[in-house]
Amino acid sequence: MTGGIERAACIGGGVIGSGWAARFALNGIDVSLYDPGPDAGSVVQAAMVNAERAFNRLFGNARPAPGALSIAGSLAEAVDGAGFIQESVPERLDLKQRVLREIDAAAGADTLIASSTSGLLPSVLQTGLKHPERLLVGHPFNPVYLLPLVEVVAGRDTAPEAVERAGGFYRSLGMKPLAVRKEIDAFIADRLQEALWREALWLVHDGVATVGEIDDAIRYSFGLRWAQMGVFQTYRLAGGEAGMRHFMEQFGPCLAWPWTKLTHVPELDDALVDAIAEQSDRQAEGLSVRDLERARDDNLIGILEALERRGPAGWGAGALLSEARQRMRERSSG
Ligand SMILES: NC(=O)c1ccc[n+]([C@@H]2O[C@H](COP(=O)([O-])OP(=O)(O)OC[C@H]3O[C@@H](n4cnc5c(N)ncnc54)[C@H](O)[C@@H]3O)[C@@H](O)[C@H]2O)c1
Incomplete structure (x- = not known):
């Protein structure tokens, strides 16, 4: 096995x-x-x-x-x-x-x-x-x-x-x-995560949002989409019937607008680190790391099981879970 x-x-x-x-x-x-x-x-x-x-x-x-x-x-x-x-x-x-x-x-x-x-x-x-x-x-x-x-x-x-x-x-x-096809610093996923994190640090640095508000912006919206379709398939649907080409025509030009500051990093001085750490403490609302880990694990299991129930073979990470269950059943019965 x-x-x-x-x-x-x-x-x-x-x-x-x-x-x-x-x-x-x-x-x-x-x-x-x-x-x-x-x-x-x-x-x-x-x-x-x-x-x-x-x-x-x-x-x-x-x-x-x-x-x-x-x-x-x-x-x-x-x-x-x-x-x-x-x-x-x-x-x-x-x-x-x-x-x-x-x-x-x-x-x-x-x-x-x-x-x-x-x-x-x-x-x-x-x-x-x-x-x-x-x-x-x-x-x-x-x-x-x-x-x-x-x-x-x-x-x-x-x-x-x-x-x-x-x-x-x-x-x-x-x-x-x-x-990963090409050896590259930080591979695929951490390059993507760091780009988002850098932007989030600027939003806190500039006083636009707290760490809790930034997390809400993610977890009540595109975070839910990312878990099951990633970024490109999600945007395909955002283009409506005309699909990806229409999406690119509509939003591609925005890339030239000053929306994001992804290429540079705010200085992580004491003031910024203190602000982030204090806001993060408040956001935890007294829950310990172990409490939060259990909440995270239960939520992940719920999401994985929802993806598993999608269609006969499951969807994305849910399809993998379905295969793992099948393998374990075969192993325990054989
Ligand atoms: N934390 C994450 O979310 C994450 C995700 C993916 C990959 N990683 C990578 O995993 C690696 C470990 O990260 P982490 O978050 O578990 O760090 P960590 O600080 O939690 O754990 C590192 C452990 O290594 C031990 N250690 C130090 N010197 C050692 C030695 N000579 N021999 C054996 N053990 C030694 C330390 O005592 C410590 O327990 C890093 O390369 C990190 O980039 C971290």
């Missing part, structure tokens, strides 16, 4: 590493995690609690027996015997390169190594590895145990076979691997 991979290693167990550990373990894969931080064990346990709750709601009894999750005392211990290694240490090039070299030296020569980097180039991460051909980027989305997309990016020295094997493995975990 998991492309022959029965044991995976997670190097780095923060927000993303613990999300990966949960996705692996809940798909029946044994996981060994290494993180030198003092809270490593508790962060992973907290992620597992949320992830198990989500998997129970999605798959109930059909879900496979979870793999064993262990916290390793060293990087070498974690990668020993692993068929797949996911690196999720902080986004610093020097640190990632050092850790990836350590992984490369300790892991079996054909074990795949994927970096969760949000935007560093795999060709740069590969520098100095003994076996650069098995290194690629597998960029996930938080919460990793629920969101299906993983951007798969090859570097100059990555073997096409490694991309294929990683894609197959991620698919077996119910994910949607998106092979």
